[in-house]
Each structure stands twice: as C-alpha cells, then as structure tokens.
Amino acid sequence: MTVTIVDIAREVHMTHGTVSRALRGSQQVSRETRKLIQQTARKMGYMPNSLARSLRTRSSNTIGIILPSDVQMEVLQERVAATARLAHQENLDLMTYYNWPEEHPYQRAVHSLRSAQVAGLIVSHMCEPTLPEALKDWVDEDRPIIFLTDYGRESFNMIDTDRVEGFRLATEYLVGLGHRKLSIVLPWWDGPTPSPNVQVRLEGFRKGLQEAGLPYSPERVITYKAMIEEGMTEAMRRLVDSPDRPTALLTYNDNAAAACIQELAKLGLKVPKDISVVGFNDSSISRRNLIPITTLAQPVEEMARITMRKLTDMVRGEGAKRFPSVLCPPKLMIRETTAGLGP
Amino acid sequence: MTVTIVDIAREVHMTHGTVSRALRGSQQVSRETRKLIQQTARKMGYMPNSLARSLRTRSSNTIGIILPSDVQMEVLQERVAATARLAHQENLDLMTYYNWPEEHPYQRAVHSLRSAQVAGLIVSHMCEPTLPEALKDWVDEDRPIIFLTDYGRESFNMIDTDRVEGFRLATEYLVGLGHRKLSIVLPWWDGPTPSPNVQVRLEGFRKGLQEAGLPYSPERVITYKAMIEEGMTEAMRRLVDSPDRPTALLTYNDNAAAACIQELAKLGLKVPKDISVVGFNDSSISRRNLIPITTLAQPVEEMARITMRKLTDMVRGEGAKRFPSVLCPPKLMIRETTAGLGP
DNA sequence: CTGTTAGCGCGTTCAT
C-alpha cells in the first residue's frame, strides 16, 4: 500500500538502514547511492511516516494548541493563523483542540494532546486567574508551553497585547481631545473582584486618568450584564440619564463598542458629536461599521513571531523553560467615533 | 520518564500484553486483574502513546483539516469549531494546516498531513473550480475526504450552504417587499467566467428574478475591484449615477454589504429608506452594524453534524468513499437594512 | 484467562 524505506531498500538492493541514512542526508553514505536512493524514493512516491519517526526518536514535531470553542474572537483566529504559518515554515505540525468548558477544564485537551506526544503547548483563553490543574503537571515537568491570554500579573510564558497600556493610551488620546468626563463600559462581574480581562482594562483606564490628573471614582465604570440581550440597552439608558453624563467612552472591545453605538443612537445621542467611543481589537466590525470605530490594534504578527521563536527555542532545548511574560503595545487606530468637544 | 504499559506490567507482575488488553477493556481478562490494572494505571499516571498505537494498528484517530490562512472568515471558523467539538466527542484529534497560497497549492499541506497518517481530510477554500493536483492522489486512493466549500456543480463529498438558494431566497424576499429594480454587487472577475464563489450567487439571483417574472440583464450586476480600497467607492458612485438606479441590492457577504452601506451613506443615500441592502453570513458585523444588516445565516451546526457523521462513517469504512454533495439551505435574517418601497 | 512473540516504520549503534 504505502511505500516505506524497506520497499526502497529492496528496490536498490540495500538495507533499510542505508536508506534511512541516505534520506536524512547523512555524510557517511556515498554520494552516488545517496542520489540513487533519493531519486528512487521520489519516484516511488515515498513519504516518511512521522509517527514511526517520532516513536523512535522520542520527539515529535507537532505542537498542540488549545482554543476556546465557545467564544468567537476574530483577532485570536488571526493570531493562530499567523502562528501556524510560522510553525509550518519550521516544519512543525499543529494539533488543535477546541476546549469546551466543563467540570475539569483543559483536562481532556491536555490528555488528548499528551497522548499525541506534542512537543509543546500553546494555550489560549485562561478563564481563571489561576493555572488550571490539568496544565499544572505539564508546567511542573518543564515542558514547553506558551499562554496567549493576559490572565494576570504574576503569570509567566505569556505573550499577549498589553491591554493596560492600550486602555491607558486610549484614555490619553481622549483627554488630548479635550474630554474631561470619561467612562469605561465593562461587562458586569459577579464576584468581589472583576475577571482578569476586565481588571487589566480598568487598570489602564485608571492609569490614564491619573496621568492626566483626572480623578477616578467608581461611578466612572458602567457595567452591563454580558449574556443578556438587553444588558447594553439598560446600561446605556442609565448612562444617558446620569446627572454627570460622560462625553467619551472606553469599551471592552469592538463588539461592545458597536453595541454601545447602536443603543446610544436609539436614545438620540450622536457619535461622535455628542459622545466619543473607543473600541478594542481593530476587528472587521470596527472598520466596516457605518461609523468606523476608533480602536486599538493588537500587534498580531509581532506576537506570532515571538511566540514561535520562544516555542522553537524551548522545543529544541535551547531556551529556558520559563521566561517572563511578554506584553506588546497595541496601536491606536483613529477613525470616526471620536472627536473633540464641541465649542 | 513517561510511564508505559511495561511499567504497569512490572508493577502488577504481569506481561504488557495483558495490560494492553485490560486497559482496552477486553472481556478475556478477569474482572479483578482488569480492575487492578486500570487502577494502577491511573495511580501511576499512565497515558497511552497514540503514536505507537496508530503505528501498530495502522489506523490513526486524527483527521487533518486544511484551512486558508489568507482570508479571515468568521463563519468558516465557527464551522471548524463546531466540527471540532463533534470530532472530540468521537475521540478524534484534529491536525490543522493553514494553507498558504503558493505555486503548488495544498501540496505541502497534504504532504504534512499524510506523513502524520491522518485518517481523513477536511478541506476548505477551494480557490480553483478544479481539484488541485495534490488532492487528486488522495481522492484516487479513495481516502476519506470532505470539502467545505461550494466550488462548483460537478463536485462531490462537499458539504456547504446552498448559496444559489440563499440568493434566490433573498431576491424573492426583496421582490415580496415590492422591489422591482434589483441589483447584485459582486467582486470583479478577470477571466471570461466569474469564480465559482461569484457564479453561485449570480445563479441564485437570476433564478429569483426569473421566478418573479422579472427580466435579467448584465446591467443588473455591479462589479467592484475587490483588492483595491476604493473599489467599492467607485462602484457605488457608478450605481448612484446610473440612469435606472436599483432600489435593492444583494451583496457578496456582510463585509461587502457594510462597505456598500458606508459608501451609499457618503453619497447621501439612506439605507433602507432610499435603498435596501442584503448581506450574507450572519456575521457579527451584520448584527452589530449601526443599522443591523438583513442577511442569510449559514446552518453552521447542521453542516458540522453532517460533516462529522459522513467523515466518521468513511473513516470506519462504513460509508461509501464518495457521496453526492450536500447543500444546506440558509436562513433569512430580516433586520433593518431592508424595507418596502415608499408610497 | 494469561504469557509469548512478532511486528508497525523508522533511527541508530555496532560491526565489518
């Protein structure tokens, strides 16, 4: 059926050992036989069995990547695609596992990927601020791993956009436009502390206010119930009715920004004339919205490059198994949902 | 380092053969020893090496999926995620290859995935109307394969949204609203015939017109240069200046629809008062656009189910290696970019 | 019921 090195060996009247060496370009096999073997291999349509190779060499050339299957994030997919291209250039394969939130998150994913003998792991979407149990073993064994999501300050091996810097930058920009009454619109959190995703945004916002010498108070934060369809509707109504209505809004991401703008329009507020709005992600909706949304672009390509470099280093045993997290600054994309204050 | 079945065998004073059987739940091993072995396996943190298993059984439980890395398609990613979830339920792994267009498309992808001994292939984004050379061998060998993209009528093993029906349905809907002057906005094609992606849309449009008893003429088709930023700008200007301006527009997809609406607004035309616009895909931009876009939703979950069922059948040798393509009807999502004609 | 043995395809060490 499929042609193996023994088939080739039989064809050229040699042993499969020689064929193996020749195909790997070993110097200790004569030039002629090497050429002969390589030619016949091609002629016979030989294709190496990477399973057997990995089994023998005890090292695989595939890396596992764990993605969330519940949330759809355009930018995450861009990152994955960019990373994958670089991986393919290094002759690395990608085994994807779409993680479905369950009682033991990541457990099935890690189990499956371990069985497949992946050489490294790329993990996205840490919902929890703490390392999941299933990943703990992997980390403790000092196996190569990289996290794609900014899930807290005390993290390591994480490569992501610096959201604190992003929201600080956006605040600075709005203040520069003359705005003094800023608010940030964030999904509501149940527990005593907001989720890391919310926290970093808030931190950047506060930092920006502080640098501008503007006071921060909890009233500057407008929350909405994320899962409920009317969450944003209700939040914007609250905002419009508030005694000290803000003139500029930071939002969780572009989708939230677009939802904001929809609701504000229904309430009779024009963006950006009456109120400015900034999104996050530079996703297609920010570019194609009827009013293109001012937003922050994640440095996707750059992060992909760093990710692959770190990962290949680790897989080859060249780099340290742990490194301090890398945060890349986003880029402000000024479009049409932000404007200076009217006269 | 890693614990294998021989380690377990040593632990329970048996041979690895027995351990292998016990772990697979074979009936021909006593209940007690089976329990004992399974417990010690868990205790020792055993994890099967699926490479070795696949090598031995000559059958792998991973399926390859080839995706385009250049175009970002939200709906495609949704399909992949949905399919992946079902695959994982069947204990199938997914090896992803992000195809980068080059001189020999799919060649590196197929090579890589073949080496990994994937049991089946899922292929998206057939740019060409004809089967790529690299996939021809795979098909000729009757290996399991499924195509995700509607690339022509004479195809097989393809599962996708029925775009002809979608555009017919949209046309029918617009005609039902009272529109008589419809146009379709499509990316420009260089060759003598449009690309399959364009062709199916055009076909649906013509079908819809015909059923409504409305005449079709080439002037009903408005083309724009897809890669050029100003393509849509120029196309919409042409549209507005045309002597017999249409009152309703079908577009390539939601992004194109949003771009249309942006440009029409710049030219002073209000959607939907002056002109109706229909998109395609039900992507987030259609939902979150300042004016939510009427569009057609692809039956993502349904297609994922069919895909996995067909694929698992093929992989298990239960189903035929070729089946007639399956086209699933999209669903019309009526939102706010379409309206009846004014009095 | 359990032990023994033989590979799956490949890389590699030890001879020659």
Add this chain to the structure above:
DNA sequence: ATGAACGCGCTAACAG
C-alpha cells in the same frame, strides 16, 4: 561505506 540487529510503545495472533 554498508549490513545486521535492536528497540521506541503498542496491538494482536498464537499458545497453553
């Protein structure tokens, strides 16, 4: 420069 032989971890066929 090439051959012979072993083993990676696992399944399966054959004994007993």
